[in-house]
Amino acid sequence: MKKDLLFLVVGLILIASPGFAFASVLDELIATYQSKGPEIFSAKSGEALWREKHLSSGGQNRSCASCHGDHLRNMGKHIKTKKKIKPMALSVNVKPLTDAKFIEKWFKRNCQWTWGRECTAAEKGQILIFLKGQ
DSSP, X not given: OHHHHHHHHHHHHHHHHHHHHHHHHHHHHHHHHHTTOSOOOOHHXXXXXXXXXXXXXXXXXXXXXXXXXXXXXXXXXXXXXXXXXXXOOTTTXXXXXXXXXXXXXXXXXXXXXXXXXXXXXXXXXHHHHHHHTO
């Protein structure tokens, strides 16, 4: 009986570990971004940023949702290359948000392409809070 309980507890810990990994990475990044300014982050503000349209140098209106979609549990598609993009919702796809270096690379590339500039720490924090709730 004790042996079965031990295996159950160890199994549950191993299953939950990826969730703890992403929560830890996201919480650390959010805390870092939060320390750079007085703004309080909210999922509502993050969602507004996600959907906010910006005029690109090519004359197109772009937003994060242009490629990733409005429903983050679904696949997205890059508007230029037509390449499929895995869902961004943590409830469906934890992997992209478990590595701080990957997240920073993603922000640098996508903010520049979508908004024509790098995102501020506050914008990054707002978007991560929004994604964390998906």
